[in-house]
Amino acid sequence: MTALLIVLVVLLAxxxxxxxxxxxxxxxxxxxxxxxxxxxxxxxxxMGGALSQRALDAALRLxxxxxxxxxPVFLARVSMHLPxxxxxxxxxGVALSLQEAIEQRATAWGIPVDARIERGRTYRHALRxxxxxxxxxxxxxxxxxxxxxxxxxxxxxxxxxxAAGEIVVLRPAADTTIGLPPPxxxxxxxxxxxxxxx
Amino acid sequence: MEPRSSTEAExxxxxxxxxxxxIFLGMAAGVxxxxxxxxxGQAEAEAGRDVVIGYLEPHDRPETIAQAEGxxxxxxxxxxxxxAELEEMDLPAILRRAPELCLIDELAHTNAPxxxxxxxxxxxxxxxxxxxxxxxxxxxxxxxxLNDQVAEVxxxxxxxxxxxxxLGTADDxxxxxxxxxxxxxxxxxxxxxxxxxxxxxxxxxxxIENLAAxxxxxxxxxxxxxxxxxxxxxxxxxxxxxxxxxxxAAQAIHxxxxxxxxxxxxxxxxxxxxxxxxxxxxxxxxxxxxxxREPDEAEREQLEALRRLASVLGAHLLIEHGDDVAAxxxxxxxxxxxxxxxxxxxxxxxxxxxxxQPALPFRLLSLLPGVDLRIxxxxxxxxxxxGNGAATEAKEEP
Numbered sequence: 001m002t003a004l005l006i007v008l009v010v011l012l013a014x015x016x017x018x019x020x021x022x023x024x025x026x027x028x029x030x031x032x033x034x035x036x037x038x039x040x041x042x043x044x045x046x047m048g049g050a051l052s053q054r055a056l057d058a059a060l061r062l063x064x065x066x067x068x069x070x071x072p073v074f075l076a077r078v079s080m081h082l083p084x085x086x087x088x089x090x091x092x093g094v095a096l097s098l099q100e101a102i103e104q105r106a107t108a109w110g111i112p113v114d115a116r117i118e119r120g121r122t123y124r125h126a127l128r129x130x131x132x133x134x135x136x137x138x139x140x141x142x143x144x145x146x147x148x149x150x151x152x153x154x155x156x157x158x159x160x161x162x163a164a165g166e167i168v169v170l171r172p173a174a175d176t177t178i179g180l181p182p183p184x185x186x187x188x189x190x191x192x193x194x195x196x197x198x
Numbered sequence: 199m200e201p202r203s204s205t206e207a208e209x210x211x212x213x214x215x216x217x218x219x220x221i222f223l224g225m226a227a228g229v230x231x232x233x234x235x236x237x238x239g240q241a242e243a244e245a246g247r248d249v250v251i252g253y254l255e256p257h258d259r260p261e262t263i264a265q266a267e268g269x270x271x272x273x274x275x276x277x278x279x280x281x282a283e284l285e286e287m288d289l290p291a292i293l294r295r296a297p298e299l300c301l302i303d304e305l306a307h308t309n310a311p312x313x314x315x316x317x318x319x320x321x322x323x324x325x326x327x328x329x330x331x332x333x334x335x336x337x338x339x340x341x342x343x344l345n346d347q348v349a350e351v352x353x354x355x356x357x358x359x360x361x362x363x364x365l366g367t368a369d370d371x372x373x374x375x376x377x378x379x380x381x382x383x384x385x386x387x388x389x390x391x392x393x394x395x396x397x398x399x400x401x402x403x404x405x406i407e408n409l410a411a412x413x414x415x416x417x418x419x420x421x422x423x424x425x426x427x428x429x430x431x432x433x434x435x436x437x438x439x440x441x442x443x444x445x446x447a448a449q450a451i452h453x454x455x456x457x458x459x460x461x462x463x464x465x466x467x468x469x470x471x472x473x474x475x476x477x478x479x480x481x482x483x484x485x486x487x488x489x490x491r492e493p494d495e496a497e498r499e500q501l502e503a504l505r506r507l508a509s510v511l512g513a514h515l516l517i518e519h520g521d522d523v524a525a526x527x528x529x530x531x532x533x534x535x536x537x538x539x540x541x542x543x544x545x546x547x548x549x550x551x552x553x554x555q556p557a558l559p560f561r562l563l564s565l566l567p568g569v570d571l572r573i574x575x576x577x578x579x580x581x582x583x584x585g586n587g588a589a590t591e592a593k594e595e596p
Contacts, residue, residue, distance in 0.1 A: 113463060
């Protein structure tokens with residue numbers, strides 16, 4: 001009887017040790033969480049096939065300093081001939097590649113990312129839609145420079161009038177872009193006209 | 199015009215072999231599809247074959263009209279529709295005439311109501327089934343799966359679409375390739391439209407960027423078509439069996455993807471990979487959240503963002519109520535004909551839960567034996583990862 005009890009106790013002890021070991025292993029294996037409940041949100045709107053690395057780094061530095069979530073917003077233009085809710089497979093391909101690049105960089109900095117693609121008839125229209133849908137505390141954006149995508153002086157003036165929160169505008173260096181090369185000049189004048197419309 | 203069943207006309211030739219089908223595909227109007235079709239038709243006639251023109255749309259282009267000279271043309275039939283009189287291809291006349299080869303322009307055309315079929319590509323099926331070889335033409339923007347893409351590129355949505363399978367049924371697809379610059383030169387020389395329409399065309403559709411993008415889409419489409427046929431038929435000899443295998447394989451290859459998501463920002467990674475895979479496979483994408491409760495405020499916000507993302511991508515967001523994620527996902531997958539499931543890396547589970555129930559991927563595999571499962575990795579955790587993800591992304595997708 002005593003021997004049976006001893007065997008039972010030993011078996012129980014082995015089971016407890018085994019379970020404890022497994023639990024420790026499970027806890028050790030569990031990936032460290034990124035800060036997901038960040039308080040602030042920093043909008044980082046961009047367009048076209050490339051984005052300014054300098055502006056992105058500035059947005060990431062701000063997000064880290066403020067424990068904020070970075071919200072990269074790809075602004076997609078929908079031609080006047082199409083319904084505004086039309087799917088945009090070509091621009092989505094570009095947007096998702098750039099968002100992937102942003103997310104990889106942000107993760108290296110330990111910053112949570114919550115990316116968006118926003119449609120509009122013009123970039124400003126897409127921005128206006130963004131302001132309607134999104135919570136944010138700051139906006140970081142890249143100013144247009146020669147041969148780069150970005151926001152020009154009129155856009156920035158428009159943003160100051162229409163956006164809540166702080167706006168940080170950064171002038172990008174020409175050689176620090178992520179993504180595809182800037183667009184080739186077009187034969188038709190339409191895009192330039194659309195660009196200025198609100 | 200009295201509608202007439204085409205089966206009546208084809209019954210005497212039921213046992214004949216199906217005709218060979220060649221499609222001349224172009225990136226835009228004016229690349230020379232019709233001209234090339236006529237040129238090859240003339241060559242076939244020279245070689246002694248019985249060739250007729252079933253339908254020709256020369257668009258008043260003198261070169262095209264000249265190329266058609268000498269070939270017998272089946273007269274068009276007149277159809278009254280409302281107050282207008284329309285001219286349509288005369289399918290019964292073609293079947294009665296029963297040539298060896300019939301040239302039929304613009305296969306994406308929509309017929310006037312009351313004819314044998316709503317679409318011309320369906321008329322062509324009857325002609326092929328009667329054992330008559332067919333040469334036909336179509337522009338790439340008429341292909342159903344490319345319609346959104348081309349509409350986005352050009353800002354013009356084409357209403358007359360044809361299923362991509364039509365291209366798949368062709369024995370040969372010939373791409374008429376022309377550089378955008380050459381096409382614009384042809385346009386400026388008045389070889390495509392009359393001079394009064396040239397400026398409008400240049401300002402709208404015929405831009406270098408539009409044409410370059412359309413050219414890329416066309417080249418890619420034909421490359422995929424060639425690859426598809428090479429994989430399926432291999433070195434096998436032609437024949438009915440081969441065609442049956444090809445048709446069955448085309449159906450099996452039609453993919454539909456289901457991405458399992460939760461309303462959190464990290465699900466976007468799964469959505470991105472799933473969408474890229476869907477694009478490469480030419481399949482539809484569904485996004486599914488299985489929940490056993492009402493979403494809280496943060497989840498509602500994320501769901502709204504996911505709904506907008508799905509709309510931009512052309513995907514479908516589904517929200518299903520259920521306690522068992524695997525069983526609910528399996529039901530949705532069966533209902534929607536899913537061939538491919540994508541999900542994020544499952545959360546690590548405790549030893550007790552592991553003992554009680556297999557992990558979600560294993561359950562899905564056992565519930566859906568005919569469905570591929572892909573677990574999307576977090577590339578930011580990959581050793582040596584980071585850097586410019588945009589550059590590495592494309593290389594790793596299937």
